[in-house]
Amino acid sequence: MDKVVATVAEAVADARDGMSLAVGGFGLSGVPNELIRAVHARGVRDLSVVSNNCGALESGLALLLAAGRIARVTGSYIGANKEFARQYLAGEIEVELIPQGTLAERLRAGGCGIPAFYTPAGVGTQVADGGLPWRYDGHGGVAVASPPKEVREFDGREYVMERSIRTDFALVRAARGDRHGNLVFAKSSRNFNPLAAMAGRVTVAEVEELVEPGAIDPDEVHLPGVFVQRVVALTPEQAADKRIERRTVSVPGARGPVTV
Template identity: 50%
Template structure:
């Protein structure tokens, strides 16, 4: 019998006698568990047929990791199951918070969530309203820091130092986490410990672990080995490793041995419960397509900025483009060069927006838009993505701004008490001195207020991190000690015109030239 046990374990089979029951002496799974039908090959991963049974022991007040990026790769069936169990007082850790009527937005509507730890709220006005009304605690965390805190939790690393967030509210503390109903902060973030290493300052971030992780995979075998599809890997992969109990829902469960071992993304050791989802809406948050015949670009303010920004690209460059104006600059990359576009959600080698028939819900960019990839592209998890960012492996990052100071301080993530977007990955993207940071934005606000200022009055995204500013009127180089130098000027404008619409002093380059534009 011992020999039979050994043979069965190697072949991924179950002996007919003496091998039933739970793993490691645990009792068999509850009624909805398909363990009564078949346990995993290792007698550890429990297979469920009912998602509500898979999560019914998540208790009030539990901490739950929820995978996905926007709506891409979210565990739809498990979220729906939580609605049925009516569990309350949850602390949810997730990169984003879905939309009002899908994903985590459904749990917000039923007020089952007490606290959210995330990097970005934009796209869910309900979350913003509940937070500003004092009905919800919201801890905003830089996206790369969030991914690394989860990775560290799964690796047994209690804390780590990072450059991300130094000189901002993340380091200084005081960011609102919960408001009184009169609009005054009731709970604020605590300051981080700072340490100087190698002449630079880093702040201490603590790891995140949870009671449960709810994860969406593409395929799994009955042993619990999991494979993700395209950009749906995102936060799902690191979250598998950071919870006491990891519940994975997939679109297909296959026999043990169906995957080549080298193709497995998450090995079974990290998976406790497995279920095949019965229904997937796979809603697309920002459906974005291109036409067979592209429209001729308009000669407007945004296009002027974009066509100048495109001149920042160089052959062979690895670059990250932020939401809005920056990402549109990719439309003007010269066909004579190759630029490898990186996306925080785990893509390297972004291509153009898809044609209508090419749309894939599992393939989005960091702005949650549908995209394609170029030949030679790769997919990876969010913690890997931000290792590329913080490690200085990107040559260029281009992003928008609410304000930029004359010494390169950047503010682009919140207006306290009014607008709560979240910082997303921006704080990480500007944290490495090896990466050139270019801001593309309109020169002034719609109310004609200055956006280029002596000192930022909004909470900072990064301190002394911007290298160049491109607007529809001018281009400035930024020196972290000397301030701004005007290097290009739009045709028809004078230096005096720029002084009137700029909220700080600047020097003028002796080689001042007309503002350049890439050929359409």
């Protein structure tokens, strides 16, 4: 039952080229940075990544992206990641952009053993009809486009069928975790982390605080240990490394908050 491994390097020692990887986090919040650095250090390539976004400010998945290690991304947001946008438009990377709620449910469904589900999100758009650019040819044309999806009517309303997501590995970050893999996520880091963890066949969690079994009240557990195969404790310095993408402050005399 003890799932603790000594180092992040040991936790991803069996990572391999071409594997699929679900990664928790949203922007810079709740990103398993140490595990991502360990995957980068292993030198694995041609990764298929499932994550809301692909890192920012040269942290998180942006590290793997800049090194040319990612072949495909399934996500919802490109945002201010200029290198992600450049690689996508240049045809260097394949990108499947899907509605954020659909991405969340595809991950959750994969973890629950549900192969597919129907949702109204995307009906009447290219999400359902097909034709979204997955890969450009580098000259402004589309090399690979999304295929059409099944649409069915239930009670007079149309729904599009979405397939669930399962990945070879999942990397997540939690505020607390015990040796059995039960996890607690802090505030906004409880975003895609539990869902990514559910979707992984092998799920690795880096935890800011490692506690003994029984120290976490069962009612406080956000993700039960059945979904987690490996746990690695962060050092105090690693746990304290939390970047802020946009800092909003109150300035005396200003008419409103200022983003810096």
